[in-house]
Amino acid sequence: MPLNLSWRPNMRFYSTSLQGSKLFSVKDLTTHDMLLQSRFIYQPAAGIVHWLPLGLRTYKKLQNVIRKRMDQAGGLEMELSSLSSKHLWERTKRWDNNELFKFKDSKDRDYCLVPTCEEEITNLVGDLCSSYKDLPLLVYQISRKYRDELRPRGGLLRGREFLMKDAYSFDLTKEDGLKSYDNVNEAYRRIFQDLKLPVTVANADSGSIGGDLSLEYHLIHESGEDILFRCNSCQTVSNVEKCQSLPDKQFKGVQEAECQYFINKDRNTLIIMYYPKGRKLNPQYVKDEIPDIDFSIDEEMALTLFKNESEESSSFLVKEIIRVIDPRVTSNTNMPDLKVLYHRNSMFTFTDIPIVEAIAGERCYECEKGTLSEHTAIEVGHTFYLDKKYSSPLDCTVVNEQNEQTTVYMGCYGIGVSRLIAAIAQTSRDEVGLTWPQIIAPYQITLLSNKTSSKKNLDTVTEILSSFDVQVDNRDGKFSMGHKLKQSKVAGIPLQIIVGKHFPLIEIEVRTPIQHSQELKDLYKRKTWDWEIQESPQTAGCSEKHLVHLTGLAQVVDVLLECL
Ligand SMILES: [Zn+2]
Structure with a gap:
């Protein structure tokens, strides 16, 4: 009996009702409008976002990238309530903050929707951990946070509700606290490496969170709201607030x-x-x-x-x-x-302390030699060594080996998950549409077949690609091949694979320019099947085309995805 492929779990279909049927011109759209038009997100009101199927896939994949590295760093995942009561925020003197989303319950008690969880987590750890034997501790969560933004703008970049990975470390000594801080910064380096993002790390002011040491993670882009300075001699990068x-x-x-x-x-x-x-x-x-x-x-x-x-x-x-x-x-x-x-x-x-913000062309205060250049950037992550800033007012103590009560040393670490998605969209888009690192693209592959191809041929290719994350666009008869290809490219799907008249040769369109890896070059040399590469074809949203025989298709797709 033939397999009924249409019910196999790895088959993916466009849902025509949510993908939309209109083609739109991308060139003059803001990235936010592009995310709306290509139906990653829906915005019912300023600062509020609903995640649609495509956007949710990217959001979940990004969570997994972050989760993997936080787990490897020894982090324990948990999830705190979004509600927090006033008394903890009064103890840290952070209740009087206009951006805190405050409300009262029916008994007139004050609460807020949490923008960050130092108060709750420090209180919780202080309650549950009593001995040095319980430390070190690194906990994290990936959850929704809230900010009563006066002028929400830029959609995901500055919303009233946002997704954040926040982590907190607790240690017995300052030395251990600083080790935890370094450990999480190393995890961050790996997260951004996994995402193949050119992240710039900058010394930062610890601002309202407070504390001693702080690093920011940025994507350099002309639309960014942060200003960084880089020294051309010692290469130090600092946020404007930290750059003398x-x-x-x-x-x-x-x-x-x-x-x-x-x-x-x-x-x-x-x-x-x-x-x-x-x-x-x-x-x-x-x-x-x-x-x-x-x-x-x-x-x-x-x-x-x-x-x-x-x-x-x-x-x-x-x-x-x-x-x-x-x-x-x-x-x-x-x-x-x-x-x-x-x-x-x-x-x-x-007379020797510079007290004004730097401007480009001035001399670096760190090395006193180099010249500073200015860059605008989008902040996507921030780490703080907090010392006892929160553990002290919230009485987070443990007994040490000498049986003395001692206040713990803390760090806190954030990645704006929804903000990072917007920042990646903004910094990597091109004139055709969105482009994603393949590890977080909604799908790795869109599989399409043209009119001349039989259903049997499409099923054969679907089976071969079953180990990849594939969506099959089978809206045949409703939309032209050009229409479907364009929608896939606007959404930033890394590979478009077409089953057509050359079958059993299969056409692969690569969405963005890639560097051929050694693995790809080696595979090309020892291939025993037909495989042609057409570099720079005159096709919009396609950096190169491959024509590959079915026999080698899975291997070629595998090495191509590694390059993306
Ligand atoms: Zn310098």
Whole structure:
């Protein structure tokens, strides 16, 4: 009895109702519109996304790539609730955040939809782990997160609901904590290698998450919202918030300076930062030299507090003034007048800390030799070494070998999964449509047959390709071959395989340019079947064509996919 192939589980069909029947011009579409039009996602309202069958396949495959490397790094997968109650967020002083999605239940208790899970996971680990014997611990989840985005835009790049892989490490000592941080960064390197993505790793400011060390993972692209600087000598890459720079060695100083006032936490030291007029001050650059500076107090309040304290105390000599003068401000520069009384003995000055954001062409502060170039990029991942930033306020402690309670050292690690899909779509699209790394393409292959080919021939090829991830477009009679090919290419399916009039020779169209691997070259040399390669055919969305006899089809497809 002949096999009824149409019910075999590896057979894939376009669902005509969700793939859409219209062909559209891709050239002027934004990537977001391309994802909508090719029916990867549906957007019922700004910032909200539904995943359609094609998009969901890519999303699940990407999850698996991430999951594999996180598991190898020793991560344990779990899944926390999307709901979190207010009291934990108050303990870490993060409840007063406009982007937190807050709501009340029927008993008037406050909750939020989680944007990240430091509070919940630290509380949970503090509760369940009591001894050093329970550490080290690395946990992760891949789940939906929420942000009350005021102006959601760019669809998946900045949505109100997004998919994120978040991981958290817990260690007994700082040394172990830093090892865990390195371990997860290595897992990230492998994830992006598996995806064959040219990711740039940048030193970053730890921002509102807080902590000591932080790395960002970026895809360089002109549409990106992040700014990175790269040094052409030491090759250091840093986010603009973390990139200090020096003026040219011959630079004589700017004409005009402006200044901004800050105060320390004890309210007895006024900090004045002088910087070139028109440049953007980054006061965070003095964090190491003046660790007790209070960034939450604005200039007016800082001056008021300082003056009040000065009048109340018996002598304002106990008050100090610290001046931080950017290296671009020199004796040639006009400085603004001081707004407070001061005594020379109580004034200290730093002149060697750059305190403005870098601009392209300036000198690298790290090596003091190289020149900085500027790049825009899309951030797709971020790792933080947190130290005790969350474990301390949330009392996450264990007993050590000496039986003493000790606060654990933490790290947290994120990859924006939905954001990464949008970033890959954006950075790899071409004039024909989307292109995906084959490991996350919705399907590896679209199999099509033209009118002259029999159903038997198509079934034979389907059987040969049964170990691959194939969709069979059998919408014969409804759509032309050209229409079906175009839809497959717009969706970014890596290989289009056509069963046609040359049977048993099968035509393969490769969607994007590839480098032939040694394996492919070797296979080509020792082939015992017909196999022709046509490089650069004049066909849209096709970098090369192969005409292969059935006998070698599976092997050729295998080596081709390895190249993608
Ligand atoms: Zn450098």
